[in-house]
Amino acid sequence: MEDWKLYRTRFLAKARRLDQPCSVTDACGRTQQGGPGDYLVEGSDGSRRIAPAHVFEDIYVELGSGTRQPACSRAARVQNKVYNMLWLHLDKHH
Numbered sequence: 093m094e095d096w097k098l099y100r101t102r103f104l105a106k107a108r109r110l111d112q113p114c115s116v117t118d119a120c121g122r123t124q125q126g127g128p129g130d131y132l133v134e135g136s137d138g139s140r141r142i143a144p145a146h147v148f149e150d151i152y153v154e155l156g157s158g159t160r161q162p163a164c165s166r167a168a169r170v171q172n173k174v175y176n177m178l179w180l181h182l183d184k185h186h
Contacts, residue, residue, distance in 0.1 A: 099152040107131045
């Protein structure tokens with residue numbers, strides 16, 4: 093499995109792209125299964141679920157990576173800083 097990366101939709105989520113079959117029990121007690129290429133998604137509340145690749149990639153936008161990002165507006169930099177601070181705070185509690 094790849095390392096966790098930070099993504100956003102309306103909510104922050106960490107996700108890993110699966111390289112082998114995986115199953116998790118979701119917050120409702122249902123077993124979800126995924127295969128290579130799907131994503132294991134962890135919400136800020138610690139809940140986990142499987143998202144099919146075509147759904148995940150249509151909805152989520154990665155916030156950052158180890159590569160240099162193009163220059164962006166001050167507003168975008170402030171927004172990214174807020175997201176990062178929020179996620180660091182949430183991550184400390186998990």
